Amino acid sequence: MTAPANLRPGQAPAQALAGVxxxxxxxxxxxxxxxxxxxxxxxxxxxxxxFAKRYGHRAVVLxxxxxxxGMVGATLNHLKCLRxxxxxxxxxxxxxxxxxxxxxxxxxxxxVCKPTLFxxxxxxxxxxxxxxxxxxxxxVSPKTAHRVVGYFEEEAVISxxxxxxxxxxxxxxxxxxxxxxxxxxxxxxGARLRDVVEVVRADEAHHRDVNHGFxxxxxxxxxxxxxxxxxPHEELTPQWKQAA
Numbered sequence: 001m002t003a004p005a006n007l008r009p010g011q012a013p014a015q016a017l018a019g020v021x022x023x024x025x026x027x028x029x030x031x032x033x034x035x036x037x038x039x040x041x042x043x044x045x046x047x048x049x050x051f052a053k054r055y056g057h058r059a060v061v062l063x064x065x066x067x068x069x070g071m072v073g074a075t076l077n078h079l080k081c082l083r084x085x086x087x088x089x090x091x092x093x094x095x096x097x098x099x100x101x102x103x104x105x106x107x108x109x110x111x112v113c114k115p116t117l118f119x120x121x122x123x124x125x126x127x128x129x130x131x132x133x134x135x136x137x138x139x140v141s142p143k144t145a146h147r148v149v150g151y152f153e154e155e156a157v158i159s160x161x162x163x164x165x166x167x168x169x170x171x172x173x174x175x176x177x178x179x180x181x182x183x184x185x186x187x188x189x190g191a192r193l194r195d196v197v198e199v200v201r202a203d204e205a206h207h208r209d210v211n212h213g214f215x216x217x218x219x220x221x222x223x224x225x226x227x228x229x230x231x232p233h234e235e236l237t238p239q240w241k242q243a244a
Contacts, residue, residue, distance in 0.1 A: 013185075013187070013191075013195045013198035013199050013202070013231060016230075016231065017198055017199075017202050017230055017231060020202055020205055020230045021205075022157050022161060022201065022205055024154070024205070024208065024209070025154060026147075026150055026151070026154075026212045032141065032143060032144045032147065032219075033144075033147055035144065036144050036147040036148040036150075036151055037147075037151050039148060040148060040151040040152050040154075040155060041151075043152070043155075044155050047062060047159075054113075055159065055160075055162065055163035055166055055172065056109060056112050056113030056163075056172065057113050057115065057116075057119060058159065059105065059106075059109040059113070059159075059160075059163070059200075060106065060109045060110055060113055060115045060119065060123075061115070061119055061122055061123055061126070062156070062159075063102055063103075063105040063106040063109060064106055064123045064126070064127050065126060065127060065130050066102040066105070066152065066153075066156065067099050067100075067102035067103045067105075067106065068099075068127065068130055068131050068134055069095075069098075069099075069134055069145065069148075069149045069152075069211075070095040070096060070097075070098035070099030070100075070101075070102065071095070071096065071099040072131070072134050072135050072138055072145075073091070073095040073138060073142075073145065073146070074091075074092045074093075074095035074096045074099065076135075076138050076139065076142075077091050077092050077095065078092050089223075090226070091214070094210060098207050098210070101203055101207075101233060102207075104180075104184050104233070105200050105203070107180055108178055108180055108181045108184070108196060108200070111178035111180060111181075112175065112178065112193060112196075134148075142218055143215050143218035143219050144215075146211045146212070146214040146215035146218065147211070147212070147215040149207065149211040150208055150211040150212035150215055153204045153205070153207045153208035153211065154208055156201075156204040156207075156208075157201055157204050157205050157208065160197055160200055160201035160204060161201065163197050164194065164197055164198070164201070167193060167194045167197065168194070172193075173193070174192045174193050174194050175192065175193050176190075176191075176192060176193075177191040177192055177193060177195055177196045178196075181196045181199075183234060184233050184234045185199045185231060185233050185234070186232075186233075186234065187199070198231075199231045199233075202229075202230040202231045203229070203231070203233070205230065206227060206229050206230060209227045210227050213225070213227065
């Protein structure tokens with residue numbers, strides 16, 4: 001996936017993202033890929049059963065899960081590089097940015113769809129279970145872990161595509177974009193929920209390509225080439241830099 005050549009700050013997302021391929025699917029190859037694909041499809045089944053077409057609430061819960069893999073991968077790669085005294089080839093910052101980006105998705109959607117107390121309980125329960133599971137999986141097979149994330153992001157792209165259809169057909173209100181979204185993605189003044197969903201979907205497509213690339217590299221393929229974000233987001237500055 002390449003960044004649109006005509007991207008300009010403040011440009012409407014639908015125009016700038018017209019060239020992004022949201023249909024990419026990595027065909028499973030071997031047992032590891034099939035296990036990862038089956039696991040993600042099972043998660044999709046439960047999400048569809050629980051949330052149906054409540055895409056805003058689905059986003060709130062699932063983004064809390066989606067923010068876990070990047071932090072786990074960054075942590076374990078950091079420790080590995082310390083043990084081996086070697087360079088990380090940019091993996092750590094890439095995965096940390098992914099985790100932060102997914103967290104910003106959550107912070108955006110809780111402004112749009114206020115989670116219920118039950119959904120907050122689900123978030124706490126699912127996050128702990130998924131964190132422990134993914135941590136163990138990454139220790140055993142980093143390739144499978146990244147493939148799981150790649151397939152997870154494929155499903156996220158599909159979900160946000162359905163969300164866009166819900167908005168276009170009037171079943172979900174196209175409310176004004178929250179202020180946090182305007183600042184983070186540098187959206188134009190007057191941006192609406194549809195614009196937010198567009199850039200979030202582009203973020204998920206970016207994570208999809210990055211994680212499938214990492215999985216391919218771990219499987220013995222060529223070194224994963226850097227994948228530029230289709231819609232750049234704000235670089236969050238640590239507080240210590242502001243205070244220095």
